[in-house]
Amino acid sequence: MTPLLTLTNVSRRFGGLLALDGVSLSLTEGEVIGLIGPNGAGKTTFVNVVTGVLKPTSGSIVFRGKRIDGLRPDLVARAGVARTFQVVQPFPRMTVRENVAAAALFAGGVATRTEAVAAADSHLEFCGLAREADKLAGSLSLAGRKRLELAKSLAAKPKLLMLDEVNAGLNASEIDDALRLIAAIAAQGITVLLIEHLMKVVSSSCSRLAVLHQGRLIADGPTQHIMQDEAVIEAYLGRRYAEAQKGAGI
Amino acid sequence: MMRWIWLSIALVAAVAGLLSFGDNYLLRLATTVAMYVTLAVAWNIVGGFTGYPSFATAAFFGLGAYASGIMLVNGVPLGVAWIGAGVVSTVFAAALGLAILHLRGHYFAIGSLVVADVLREVTNTWVSFTGGGMGLNVPLVGGAAAAQARFFLISMAILAVAATLTAIWLSRSRLGVALQCIEQNEDAAQVIGVDTRRAKVAAFAISSLFIGIAGAIYASWTTYIDPSDVYDVSLSVKPIIMALLGGVGSLAGPVIGAFVFLGLEELIWRNSLEFHAGILGLLVVALVLFLPGGLRDLKGRSVLTWVRDKMKGRTL
Numbered sequence: 001m002t003p004l005l006t007l008t009n010v011s012r013r014f015g016g017l018l019a020l021d022g023v024s025l026s027l028t029e030g031e032v033i034g035l036i037g038p039n040g041a042g043k044t045t046f047v048n049v050v051t052g053v054l055k056p057t058s059g060s061i062v063f064r065g066k067r068i069d070g071l072r073p074d075l076v077a078r079a080g081v082a083r084t085f086q087v088v089q090p091f092p093r094m095t096v097r098e099n100v101a102a103a104a105l106f107a108g109g110v111a112t113r114t115e116a117v118a119a120a121d122s123h124l125e126f127c128g129l130a131r132e133a134d135k136l137a138g139s140l141s142l143a144g145r146k147r148l149e150l151a152k153s154l155a156a157k158p159k160l161l162m163l164d165e166v167n168a169g170l171n172a173s174e175i176d177d178a179l180r181l182i183a184a185i186a187a188q189g190i191t192v193l194l195i196e197h198l199m200k201v202v203s204s205s206c207s208r209l210a211v212l213h214q215g216r217l218i219a220d221g222p223t224q225h226i227m228q229d230e231a232v233i234e235a236y237l238g239r240r241y242a243e244a245q246k247g248a249g250i
Numbered sequence: 251m252m253r254w255i256w257l258s259i260a261l262v263a264a265v266a267g268l269l270s271f272g273d274n275y276l277l278r279l280a281t282t283v284a285m286y287v288t289l290a291v292a293w294n295i296v297g298g299f300t301g302y303p304s305f306a307t308a309a310f311f312g313l314g315a316y317a318s319g320i321m322l323v324n325g326v327p328l329g330v331a332w333i334g335a336g337v338v339s340t341v342f343a344a345a346l347g348l349a350i351l352h353l354r355g356h357y358f359a360i361g362s363l364v365v366a367d368v369l370r371e372v373t374n375t376w377v378s379f380t381g382g383g384m385g386l387n388v389p390l391v392g393g394a395a396a397a398q399a400r401f402f403l404i405s406m407a408i409l410a411v412a413a414t415l416t417a418i419w420l421s422r423s424r425l426g427v428a429l430q431c432i433e434q435n436e437d438a439a440q441v442i443g444v445d446t447r448r449a450k451v452a453a454f455a456i457s458s459l460f461i462g463i464a465g466a467i468y469a470s471w472t473t474y475i476d477p478s479d480v481y482d483v484s485l486s487v488k489p490i491i492m493a494l495l496g497g498v499g500s501l502a503g504p505v506i507g508a509f510v511f512l513g514l515e516e517l518i519w520r521n522s523l524e525f526h527a528g529i530l531g532l533l534v535v536a537l538v539l540f541l542p543g544g545l546r547d548l549k550g551r552s553v554l555t556w557v558r559d560k561m562k563g564r565t566l
Contacts, residue, residue, distance in 0.1 A: 051441065077443040089438035091431055102431050105424060107443025113427070156442055 003062075004029045004191050005050070005081075005160055010059030010069070011215075012042075012049050019045040020056070021215035027160065032182070032192045034202035034223070037212035038236060043195045044086060046212065047162050051083050052076040064159065077107040082158035084149040086165045086195075092138030096129055096148055097121065099137050100155045107156035119155060127151040127181060143174045150181060154190075161185065162193040167201055179205055203227060211235065254418075257502075265407055269400050277399040281471065283512045284406035285464050289485070290492035290504035290511075291413045292460040295420060297490060298499035300453045301433035302351065305486040306343075306362035309369050310458040312481035314339045314465030316373060316380060319388045319475055328391065332405075332466040339462020340455045347454035351447065354436070363486070370481035385476030388469045402471045409467065413460040418501055420456070429453055433499070491530065494537045497544030507544065 005027040012020040019042045027033060037043050048054040050061060052073040061069040068076050091099050100120035104110045110119055124130050127147045132140060137148060146166055153161055163182070167175045175198075182205055186192050196202045202209060202223070209226040211219040213235040219226050226232055268280050289307060296304045318335035322328065350361040373380045380386060391398055420426045428449040431439035440446050469475045488511065489504070496507030514533075519526045541547045 053437075053441075072445075073440040074443050074445045077441055083441060085438070085441075089435050089441070091434040091438065093434055094430065102427055102439075102444075103442040105427060106431075113422075113424070152442060 002029060003027065004064060006062045007050070008060045008062075010049060010056045010061060012045055012054060013057045018215050020049060022059070023212070023215075023217050025210055025217060025220065027191055027193065029159075029191055030186075030189055031208060032186045032194065032206050034194045034196055034206035034209045035212065036196055036199075036202055036209060036236075040214075041212040041235075042215040043212055044164060045215075047083055047164050047193075047195065050076075050162065051081055074106070077156055078109070080157070080159035081162070082107070082153035082156040082160070083162040084146070084153050084164055084166050086168065088142070088145040088149050090137035090140070090145055090148055090152075092136065094137055095134050096137050096140065096151075097124065097133040099148060100124060100151045103152040103155035104157075109157060120151075123151045123155045126154070126184070128177070142169055143177075146170065146178065147181070150185075154185065158190060160191045160193065162195065164195045165197060166194075167196065167198060175201065199227070261411075265403070268403065274396070274399055277403050279512065279516070281399075281403045281406045283509060284403065284410040285468060286488070286492060286508035286512055287410040287505050288406070288413045288460050288464045289489040290496075290508045291410070291417050292457045292464075293489035294493050294498065294504040295417060295429075295453050295457040298493055298504070299417075299420065299426065299429040299433060300450060301499075302450065302454075303355070303359045303490070304362045304454070304457075305359055305483075305490075306346070306365045306458075307461055307489050308481050308483055308485035309346075309362075309366040310339045310343060310461040311465035311468070311485050312366060312369055312373070312477070313342055314462030315469040315475050315480040316386070316465075317462070318466030319386045319469045320380065322389045322470070323386065328470065332463055332470075335466035336459045336463040339465070340459045343458030344451055344455045347451040348447075351450040351454060363483075366481045366483065366486065370477045373477040373481070380477075383477060385474055385479075386469075388473050388475060390473055391470055402467065405467050406464070406471075409460060409463055414501075414505060416456065416460070420453075421501060425449060425452060487530070491534060491537070493544075494534070495544055500544075503544055510545065 003026045007023055007025045010020055010023045011018060023046065035043055035046065045054065049056050052068065052071050052075070055070045059069070060067060063079060063081060066079070068079060068081070091102065094102070097117065097120050100123050101113065101116040104119040105113065105116040108116070108119060110116045121130070121133065124133050127150050129144065129147050129151055132144060137145070140148060150166065167178050170178060179201065182192060182194065194202060194206055206223050208221065209219070209223050210217060211226060211232050218235060219229050219232050265280070268276055272280065289311070293304065293307055296302050314335040317338040318331045321331040321334055326334065346365060350358060353361050374383050376382070391401060393401070428439065428444045431442070431444055432446055432449060436446055465480060469480070492507035492511045493504045494507070495510050496505065497503030518529055522529065537544070
């Protein structure tokens with residue numbers, strides 16, 4: 001298996017804070033990997049650094065054999081890295097269809113606006129938004145806007161899709177729908193990096209987990225293994241909880 | 251589409267009528283409205299489509315006027331000088347855009363506002379080249395007075411139509427989609443692969459092409475320009491008010507706004523010479539507060555029902 005994305009010793013500093021501290025991580029083509037960590041661990045900074053929104057302070061990022069660190073976000077998008085935003089970012093006064101068509105037109109490499117609209121319709125169908133196609137994006141519900149983010153990022157024809165808390169704020173049945181969608185996306189051969197807070201979500205959809213804590217990668221491995229890792233439990237739930245678990249013999 | 255065809259027919263008829271029967275006052279008014287349409291439509295490409303509130307209109311207008319004036323003084327033919335002025339203005343706008351279009355919102359507005367001041371001071375100081383504060387006499391276009399008036403109306407009207415057609419084409423082009431994305435959410439635009447910098451600079455350059463040529467035609471039309479006239483800040487403000495009147499970001503808005511504005515100018519300004527700047531200010535405040543979408547917001551309703559709706563706090 002060839003690595004799709006390789007980060008080597010990537011750091012990002014904000015003044016006195018090291019938001020990412022020497023992170024090295026390699027993603028294999030076709031896998032679904034979860035990136036977890038408590039609030040402020042550096043998960044969103046990780047996405048911003050890979051997508052070119054932020055330049056890494058040091059380290060290198062290689063995507064499909066090409067250095068992409070420091071590249072402008074639009075060029076990274078065209079190279080095949082798509083993302084969704086934790087806080088959804090639609091074009092509010094365009095219709096749902098126009099939103100997706102715009103993504104197909106610029107990052108998706110579609111030549112004309114007519115083709116872009118056709119591509120948009122198929123992505124909307126896939127994401128279950130076909131009935132909402134003519135609504136203004138700003139009028140969708142939160143779950144709808146999250147789906148729109150997905151449809152937009154798929155229209156960009158990505159090789160790597162990074163989903164930043166795509167389930168935050170959704171109820172249980174909406175999360176189940178979203179998970180089915182993510183599984184369907186992975187089945188198309190798109191590598192998915194799932195940034196999550198909810199353990200339930202990552203444990204059921206990811207085969208591999210990477211854990212960030214205070215900017216450092218503290219664990220990386222198969223999901224079942226990571227979820228029993230002591231350092232991870234400590235970072236997530238606190239030392240006292242971890243000790244109590246050990247004391248109880250679990 | 252039908253609407254546009256009828257509008258153009260009406261416009262052509264009006265211009266033809268003016269050319270055959272109009273007196274000097276009407277011709278001057280019509281030329282002014284064509285100039286206003288050009289400036290408002292051109293401003294709308296940056297201020298409306300792209301959402302960048304530019305106050306640089308006066309800078310491009312003055313630059314075009316002086317570029318053409320200086321070329322004409324040095325014996326360059328009229329058509330070449332006008333087109334050349336457009337090119338000078340476009341190149342300047344592209345360079346300026348690279349420098350200030352990464353600023354957003356208010357910062358961009360301030361950045362664009364000072365450009366005209368800088369150019370005015372340069373023009374004032376560089377006496378040997380520009381004539382300085384004494385101004386510049388632009389060589390006359392030959393012919394009888396009435397023929398000249400008709401010539402400038404035709405020239406300005408062609409420019410206004412070209413600017414409007416360009417705006418229509420732009421709104422349907424790939425670049426237009428990019429600008430629309432930038433206007434609504436610039437960060438998201440970048441993430442879906444829009445080269446935002448290139449799109450913004452292109453919009454700025456296209457817009458300034460028409461403004462620069464308008465300045466050039468104006469210079470020949472008035473035959474005399476000076477720095478405080480062609481770099482006047484009101485040249486930056488008026489197109490914004492016109493666009494606000496008609497509806498910012500729409501295609502027909504700036505065109506309608508330019509006509510309405512000239513009407514107001516003729517009615518109010520000349521009857522209240524002392525307070526017209528004050529009225530202009532009140533107009534802007536009233537527009538932004540009550541009719542953010544322009545006069546369109548009133549469409550199909552009497553003013554009374556509109557006021558009643560407002561009182562009930564309903565959104566428009």
